[in-house]
Amino acid sequence: MKQRSVAILGAGIMGCCTALMLARKGIDVTLVDAAAEPFQGASRWNEGKIHLGYLYAADRGFRSARHFLSGSLSFRPLVEQLLESSIEPTIGQRSDIFLCHRDSVVDVQSQWAYLQAVDKLVGEHPDAANYLLDSRHCQSSKIATKEIGNLTNHEDIIGGFNVPEHSVSTNTIADMFVNALNNEPRINQVMNCRVTSVCSTNSHGHESWKIVDSTGESGNFDILINALWEGKLAIDKSAGLELPFEWSHRYRRALFIQTSKLLDVPSTIITTGAFGDIKNYDGHEFYLSWYPSGLSAYGTGICPPAVPRLDSTERDQLVSKIFSNLADYLPKVRRIQKYLDTCRLEGGWVFAAGRGELSSPKSTLHRRDEFGISQLGGYFSVDTGKYGSAPWLAKRLADLITG
Ligand SMILES: Cc1cc2nc3c(=O)[nH]c(=O)nc-3n(C[C@H](O)[C@H](O)[C@H](O)COP(=O)(O)OP(=O)(O)OC[C@H]3O[C@@H](n4cnc5c(N)ncnc54)[C@H](O)[C@@H]3O)c2cc1C
CATH class of the missing domain: 3.30.9.10 (D-Amino Acid Oxidase, subunit A, domain 2)
Known part of the structure; x- marks a missing residue:
């Protein structure tokens, strides 16, 4: 069977965990980011609290705490594995x-x-x-x-x-991830590329996705994953995905x-x-x-x-x-x-x-309980929600994609 081609937009903790998980399953991945290197944004420069929900006392219904738990309790084993x-x-x-x-x-x-x-x-x-x-x-x-x-x-x-x-030093973990990515031959890093939109074509029932930046269109991907965090909504809109309520x-x-x-x-x-x-x-x-x-x-x-x-x-x-x-x-x-x-x-x-x-x-x-994965055919968009949730969401994405 022909292997599916995958592109991931965004090389923060979300995109990098997903790229490593797919690569370890034998899938070639193109990882795209506007920065010169992975882990230059929020995923390097944050406090690293692995939230169990204690800080969300204003959410009387415990929705945030419940939503954080599975991700935060699997953060350490998943990161250590990657x-x-x-x-x-x-x-x-x-x-x-x-x-x-x-x-x-x-x-x-x-x-x-x-x-x-x-x-x-x-x-x-x-x-x-x-x-x-x-x-x-x-x-x-x-x-x-x-x-x-x-x-x-x-x-x-x-x-x-x-x-x-407890918290982790995200700066140190960022260095460890960059090292792991550089040692993974199945991940092709395309840096200094600011994505402006995406588009899909459908030929004989086969959907494929292209990435658009200031130099034009590129790629022909079966699966496109949007892990752009602050840049996510504009690209979701171009893909035709419904935006959140607020x-x-x-x-x-x-x-x-x-x-x-x-x-x-x-x-x-x-x-x-x-x-x-x-x-x-x-x-x-x-x-x-x-x-x-x-x-x-x-x-x-x-x-x-x-x-x-x-x-x-x-x-x-x-x-x-x-x-x-x-x-x-x-x-x-x-x-x-x-x-x-x-x-x-x-x-x-x-x-x-x-x-x-x-x-x-x-x-x-x-309240922080509405993050997670949305899908439109071969297009997946992920709101990381919290640093500690990224490896768990990456595992869910990788499982969805590889069946
Ligand atoms: C000061 C601060 C403290 C925080 N403290 C905590 C905490 O204690 N605990 C916690 O769980 N969370 C915390 N967070 C939130 C946490 O940092 C984020 O949830 C997490 O890092 C998001 O990871 P990500 O991979 O989705 O995004 P990012 O790490 O931001 O990665 C997104 C990537 O997309 C790239 N990008 C964006 N737009 C484009 C585009 N158009 N084209 C190409 N590339 C693009 C960016 O360059 C970036 O590399 C904090 C955040 C901040 C800023």
């Missing part, structure tokens, strides 16, 4: 602390009830042992007021919880830091709304974000809005703003600043089938 290597060194070993803000969209009592219910959902899941660290018997717990005082003395923090959720594009900037000294600063998130967080991966590598400062573009059009470029003075100002806003709440940030070795201000798109302000309980961004 990379043929352990990702243990990339996993932040200490779980997260959630500090509840007075202006949180969910009050402290409701948040505590929600965390306990998610503990139950996670603990009962058959794959709970496969999370980044075995989470079968992990439970959230309240933090005593005195202990909260060791983290913050800000009057707006009115409660705190230990939450058994969506938004947000460009978020954050700090990616290495310190010269090993620091015991806990991973701490201020919940739930437009606040910020510290992520400690290994005592030297940190992620810092202050959402209102880092949000650099927001739009609800089919294409993402333009992202304001920053000159070096504006970059320095934004870096200082993230440090100072976060340090107002979490003074231990000053230790990270004191022992800075390298500090990169980087950004990426967040595409979501929701919109609004995170500070509003009415925002549909507080």
Whole structure:
């Protein structure tokens, strides 16, 4: 039987996991991206929280938590299989602390009830042992007021919880994926190619797909997979796929830091709304974000809005703003600043089938349960939803395509 030809648009975690899975099943894949190399966007520069749903307390129906679980609980085994290597060194070993803000969209009592219910959902899941660290018997717990005082003395923090959720260093994982892709002879990487549309032809009942960029049409693919994240909707429209009910594009900037000294600063998130967080991966590598400062573009059009470029003075100002806003709440940030070795201000798109302000309980961004795969003949489009869901969705795509 003639082998089917497959093209994948987008070389972030979604496109790359799918390409590796298909290649390992003996299928030749063309992987296309506008950037010069794979993993240059959100999949390299994000916080790497492998969501179990704890952060989505404003979604009272637990739809987000339920939607995340299968993906997040299979993230580690699937990634290790694809990379043929352990990702243990990339996993932040200490779980997260959630500090509840007075202006949180969910009050402290409701948040505590929600965390306990998610503990139950996670603990009962058959794959709970496969999370980044075995989470079968992990439970959230309240933090005593005195202990909260060791983290913050800000009057707006009115409660705190230990939450058994972890993150991975996405920058390190990105390097591992690029290496795996370069070692896979069945994957043909076509970089520096910005796709503007796709089109299909049907001859004697056989459908085939072409990719269009500024130089014209190319390819003749039996299967075309759109894993373009921020670029996805425009291409879906050209393919004739129905668009979601609502969506938004947000460009978020954050700090990616290495310190010269090993620091015991806990991973701490201020919940739930437009606040910020510290992520400690290994005592030297940190992620810092202050959402209102880092949000650099927001739009609800089919294409993402333009992202304001920053000159070096504006970059320095934004870096200082993230440090100072976060340090107002979490003074231990000053230790990270004191022992800075390298500090990169980087950004990426967040595409979501929701919109609004995170500070509003009415925002549909507080729910994330509508991501997944859509299909139109040999055309597949995937909304990754979350970094942690990508390998699981890639497996579903590969299974759909190979039957
Ligand atoms: C600051 C920040 C923090 C985040 N934190 C988390 C977190 O803690 N946990 C979590 O689960 N998720 C998080 N996310 C979301 C996460 O990063 C994304 O869900 C995930 O990386 C999406 O992967 P992807 O492969 O679909 O997209 P991407 O990695 O963005 O890949 C899409 C690729 O498509 C290419 N592309 C786009 N348009 C075109 C075009 N027209 N032609 C050719 N190529 C094109 C881009 O160059 C890019 O390489 C965060 C995102 C940001 C920005």
